[in-house]
Amino acid sequence: MAFEIDNIFKIYQMGGVEVPALRGVSLRVKKNEYIAIMGPSGSGKSTLMNIIGCLDTPTSGHYFLEGEDVSTLKDDQLAVIRNKRIGFVFQTFNLIPRSNIFHNVELPLIYSGLPASRRRKLAEEAIEKVGLSDRIKHKPNELSGGQRQRVAIARALVNNPSIILADEPTGNLDSATGAEIMTIFDQLHMSGNTIILVTHEQDIAEHAHRVVKLKDGQVESDEIVRNGRYAAQEQSA
Amino acid sequence: MRNITDTFESLKIALQAIKANKARGLLTTLGIIIGIVAVVTTMTAANGLENSFKESISVLGSDVLYVSRTPWVHSGRWFEFRNRQNLTLKEADKLKTQLKRAVAVNPVTDTRRSIKYRSRVIDDVSIVGTTDKHIVVSSGVPDYGRFLNHYDVEYKHFVCVIGSEVKKRLFDTVDPINKKMKIGRYDFRVVGVMEQQGGAGMFGGPNFDMQIYIPITSFMKAFGGRDRDFDFVVKAPSTEVLPDFEYELVGEMRKIRKLKPTDKDDFSINQMSTLVAAYNNVMGVVVMIGLLITGVSLFVGGIGVMNIMFVSVTERTREIGIRKAIGAKRRTILTQFLFESSVICLLGGLVGVIFSFGVTALINSTVMPASISIPIVIIALAISVLVGVFSGIIPAYRASRLNPIEALRYE
Incomplete structure (x- = not known):
């Protein structure tokens, strides 16, 4: 089991009014699953992503990440979890603009306290996986959107996380580049990673093997995609 | 080991941030530079005065007593001595x-x-x-x-x-x-x-x-x-x-x-040490006042740095969000910004010390013998780092407490 979410509620206080964003969401995700979370805006998918990514904690309910209850951890404990077990890929790439590619990818390892030699090896490996070894000294603003997103993927991979959490990873890319990025995610999945895609695009979601749809803070549907693009491969495998 | 890595990385990040904003950093440090020049010059002048005073009264001899009608140093008890x-x-x-x-x-x-x-x-x-x-x-x-x-x-x-x-x-x-x-x-x-x-x-x-x-x-x-x-x-x-x-x-x-x-x-017995004590009393007050005034200028410089640190934190809200999302703890962010403000002030302090050598040379050639001593340089640099920590602590604390979700959403 990669993680298990059990009857989670998230309620925001807005000017004294309680606004529920999640109303009893439960989800069990096994290792090496490839999941898409879909839903219209306001459905609670961002909130759910924040909780799965340990950026936020639920108002009630439990979240077990690899068997450990992380729903009540403090800020700094969550930081450690995010560092070691979550790899984020954002819609807007979110690279550090002043730092070069290598340093961007190395950063999570610095926060884990690894020695420099080990950091260098792991970061170079991750950059090689996304095919940017020749750009290692470049700054983010010297790269195309697709290349930036690849750097972000390398950064997400570098600490060998339990979950890779991608929030609209192709939202800022043209469709050809978006397809390239999705190919990388497919490869990562095939090499054993657990991937959560948050998206509202149907054809992106089709890469996943399981689609969870949210509506009004609740799970509307949760189904294995039989017609998924890679379903045939998986069934034969 | 981990702390050393942390510290070293924080320092590297701080230097990078300062390098990215050279002009701003320079203007900000101006206050610190002036403050440090003032502090160093005050201390150097006090030292110079003390040395030339000691040199001049050493003529009196430390093993010599002076019998006089009145004491050299007293506080206005004239009538007590008048009839002697x-x-x-x-x-x-x-x-x-x-x-x-x-x-x-x-x-x-x-x-x-x-x-x-x-x-x-x-x-x-x-x-x-x-x-x-x-x-x-x-x-x-x-x-x-x-x-x-x-x-x-x-x-x-x-x-x-x-x-x-x-x-x-x-x-x-x-x-x-x-x-x-x-x-x-x-x-x-x-x-x-x-x-x-x-x-x-x-x-x-x-x-x-x-x-x-x-x-x-x-x-x-x-x-x-x-x-x-x-x-x-x-x-x-x-x-x-x-x-x-x-x-x-x-x-x-x-x-x-x-x-x-x-x-x-x-009759009164006078000696060199009475003069030294009197001198120390007077100079102690003078130096205190001097340092107080220079302290104010350093304080103002520190406020300037604090201001720029607030700007820096606001500008980099998103960066802070990114760092937190990929695992930076509160302390890591805190040290990063503290290092930045300390390094800014330390650089200002260094430049200030260099300028002070010039000012001291000027004093030395015009007013009195004066030279900067190593302890003064060390004190000045320590003070500038202290000012850096003082002016960075509130912005850094604020940065460290940012909510990563809101920080990531910041445009």
């Missing part, structure tokens, strides 16, 4: 015979007169009546010629020994030895020139280089001695026994003055 009897030469003689342990007892008195050589006149010069014992009790020695001797005193010779500055101003390039000069209305023959001693003139004290020494006997003959007040310069066997010796001296003086056990002393 003058110290007389007779009392000096008695003291000489009774206080056996004294290495020397030298009575001195002084007046101010015009002096003249050929057509050159200097007004208001300090004329000191003394004896051949003078060079035993003071550290001044003749540069050339000789000092007053026993016979000069015994036979009331009208001879004089002049200070180095008197020589320069009155005789210029002429060799003054055996030349006749006028002190007041009387002719005196120059027998020696004292070596340069450095003046306490800056402190309103005597400028030893502008003094003229004549035999005390000739002094009384020329300028009158009946109602004159003398000081007795008494040299102790050593500095170690000085407190003991002072006690003895007071006892002998009380005997000479025939004081009853219940009477207060009607």
Whole structure:
């Protein structure tokens, strides 16, 4: 089991009014699953992503990440979890603009306290996986959107996380580049990673093997995609 | 190990951030630079003053006690001393015979007169009546010629020994030895020139280089001695026994003055350390005020840095969000920004110290001898780092508490 979410509620206080964003969401995700979370805006998918990514904690309910209850951890404990077990890929790439590619990818390892030699090896490996070894000294603003997103993927991979959490990873890319990025995610999945895609695009979601749809803070549907693009491969495998 | 890595990385990140905003960093540090220059200059000036003061009073000798009618340093108790009897030469003689342990007892008195050589006149010069014992009790020695001797005193010779500055101003390039000069209305023959001693003139004290020494006997003959007040310069066997010796001296003086056990002393014992203590009191206050004022300028500089740190945190809200999302703890963010402000201030401090060397050189060549010491440099740099921590702590704390979700959403 990669993680298990059990009857989670998230309620925001807005000017004294309680606004529920999640109303009893439960989800069990096994290792090496490839999941898409879909839903219209306001459905609670961002909130759910924040909780799965340990950026936020639920108002009630439990979240077990690899068997450990992380729903009540403090800020700094969550930081450690995010560092070691979550790899984020954002819609807007979110690279550090002043730092070069290598340093961007190395950063999570610095926060884990690894020695420099080990950091260098792991970061170079991750950059090689996304095919940017020749750009290692470049700054983010010297790269195309697709290349930036690849750097972000390398950064997400570098600490060998339990979950890779991608929030609209192709939202800022043209469709050809978006397809390239999705190919990388497919490869990562095939090499054993657990991937959560948050998206509202149907054809992106089709890469996943399981689609969870949210509506009004609740799970509307949760189904294995039989017609998924890679379903045939998986069934034969 | 982990902390070292953390610290090193924070430092690297801080330097990167500063490099990215050079112009802003420079303007920000200006306040710190000025503040540090002010601090260093104040401390250097205080040091310089203290050194030249100590140098100038070292002429007095640390193993020497001065018996005088009034204390050198007191706080306005004039009436207490007003009725005291003058110290007389007779009392000096008695003291000489009774206080056996004294290495020397030298009575001195002084007046101010015009002096003249050929057509050159200097007004208001300090004329000191003394004896051949003078060079035993003071550290001044003749540069050339000789000092007053026993016979000069015994036979009331009208001879004089002049200070180095008197020589320069009155005789210029002429060799003054055996030349006749006028002190007041009387002719005196120059027998020696004292070596340069450095003046306490800056402190309103005597400028030893502008003094003229004549035999005390000739002094009384020329300028009158009946109602004159003398000081007795008494040299102790050593500095170690000085407190003991002072006690003895007071006892002998009380005997000479025939004081009853219940009477207060009607004379005062002065020594170098009284002056040092008085100086330290005064300078302590002056330096405190100086540092207070410079402290204010540093404070203002610090506020400037704080301001820029707030801007920096706001500008980089998103970056902070990213860092937190990929695992930076609160402390990591806190150190990153603290390092940034400390490094800005340390750089400002370094530049300030460099400028201070220039300012000090200027002071040294115009006002007084002054030089920057290593401890002052270290203190200045430590202060600038402290200012950095002080001005960075609130912005850094704010950065460390940012909610990663909101920070990531920040545009």
